[in-house]
Amino acid sequence: MMSTNLLPLLAGHDAGSVVAWRDGRAISAAQYLADVRAFAARLPAAGAAVNLCTDRYAFAVAFGAALLRGRTSLLPPNARPETLASLHAAQGALFVASDDPGQRVPGCDTLVPTLGTDPAGGFEPVNAEGDLSAACLLTSGSTGVPQPHAKTWAQLHANSAGARERLAELLQRPSMAGLGIVSTVPTQHSYGFESALLLALHGGAAFHSGRPFYPADIVQALAEVPRPRALVTTPFHLKALLGAGIELPAIDVLLSATAPLSPQLAREAEARSGGALIEIYGCTEAGQVATRRTAASEHWTTFGELRLTHEPATGDADERFVVRGGHVLEPTPLADVLKLDDARRFLLLGRANDLIHVAGRRSSLGHLNFHLNSIEGVQDGAFWLPDDVPDGVVRPVAFVVAPELTAAAIMAGLRARLEAVFVPRRIVHVDALPREATGKLTQRALREFALAQLPRDGRH
Numbered sequence: 001m002m003s004t005n006l007l008p009l010l011a012g013h014d015a016g017s018v019v020a021w022r023d024g025r026a027i028s029a030a031q032y033l034a035d036v037r038a039f040a041a042r043l044p045a046a047g048a049a050v051n052l053c054t055d056r057y058a059f060a061v062a063f064g065a066a067l068l069r070g071r072t073s074l075l076p077p078n079a080r081p082e083t084l085a086s087l088h089a090a091q092g093a094l095f096v097a098s099d100d101p102g103q104r105v106p107g108c109d110t111l112v113p114t115l116g117t118d119p120a121g122g123f124e125p126v127n128a129e130g131d132l133s134a135a136c137l138l139t140s141g142s143t144g145v146p147q148p149h150a151k152t153w154a155q156l157h158a159n160s161a162g163a164r165e166r167l168a169e170l171l172q173r174p175s176m177a178g179l180g181i182v183s184t185v186p187t188q189h190s191y192g193f194e195s196a197l198l199l200a201l202h203g204g205a206a207f208h209s210g211r212p213f214y215p216a217d218i219v220q221a222l223a224e225v226p227r228p229r230a231l232v233t234t235p236f237h238l239k240a241l242l243g244a245g246i247e248l249p250a251i252d253v254l255l256s257a258t259a260p261l262s263p264q265l266a267r268e269a270e271a272r273s274g275g276a277l278i279e280i281y282g283c284t285e286a287g288q289v290a291t292r293r294t295a296a297s298e299h300w301t302t303f304g305e306l307r308l309t310h311e312p313a314t315g316d317a318d319e320r321f322v323v324r325g326g327h328v329l330e331p332t333p334l335a336d337v338l339k340l341d342d343a344r345r346f347l348l349l350g351r352a353n354d355l356i357h358v359a360g361r362r363s364s365l366g367h368l369n370f371h372l373n374s375i376e377g378v379q380d381g382a383f384w385l386p387d388d389v390p391d392g393v394v395r396p397v398a399f400v401v402a403p404e405l406t407a408a409a410i411m412a413g414l415r416a417r418l419e420a421v422f423v424p425r426r427i428v429h430v431d432a433l434p435r436e437a438t439g440k441l442t443q444r445a446l447r448e449f450a451l452a453q454l455p456r457d458g459r460h
Contacts, residue, residue, distance in 0.1 A: 012204025015123035036064035047093035062097035130154030158327035162303030177204035180225025183232035215244035236439030266294035
């Protein structure tokens, strides 16, 4: 159990400093805390908050109000009825914070955050106990059923401290004060929560309230915040942005996570934006763990006091890599296979449960997808291995969004990059892949999509 010392909702801000940009207007720290207190006064007497707000400022108000009342904020990966029903069954009393007045969750009251409160009452800080379970993040479910992971307020502070120090160092600034952050990632996702919201609240920066998706919307959002600017995004969103051919405003630093980024895309992003592109490695269980500047190095370096160890395979147990120290209170196994240089520097080889075997050869789906998406003209793509084949011989299938490339051209590109056994027998052109808002493609979604796309003629 961590110390019960009080820790602030806002750090690095004074009454007049900007916390958020919303509808082209700057929102001060004093205004934000006034909105937090007003919404906190409306919360029900008991229950955790399910924060479904899509507007990042409304989300921040609801999160701060729950924190002020000593409540946990539950951050589901989606608002599907089955996801919310499972939360209700597991957590008991709940209420929903949503910026959609029509949002309905059976058995729960829905409250729309109060915004625009008169801040004339002054600038009284909001604090919370360090050991309060401030947020319960759920894994994305990319490799299975989403699992809850509670984070104390002290953990979240320690996590953002490591990221703040690394980012300020990269920006060659003493702090992140005045940095404007635009994010394409939902705040309910651990990456969007930590890199857009907490970095701003704890680092003196300001976040843009929107969650732009299309390239033109991203460019407009960037133009609405002053420099220095940061763009928090994913390889999926970044590739679409660069491929749109739109002139980018100056971006001082780009952050990318959720999937490995190719050095080619990183170099193009830096050349087009003028800023450094930094990849973040982490997971819901441990939070943010390490960074690399992808255009310059393939090696990752952990934050602050975080250290990595390798536990070799023994008996029936597979090898695993564990992170400990810093904001990671208990040694936490990672879902990836690493190659350690030392306790702080490493190479990322792929997900442990992503390894596949074809004709006696081993690779990972992440490795195959990396090379598929590196082919010029492939806008998006994913490999799939059928789990039910008539002759027992598994043959990879590749689904691609590549309207200007033939299957033969894609095959040729893959033959130049992969061992022959991993070159797919079939290339299936599609309009889009069923990605989530973070750009992630879950195993379940890809399997359902693949079965719907492929004819049931036994040819996988």
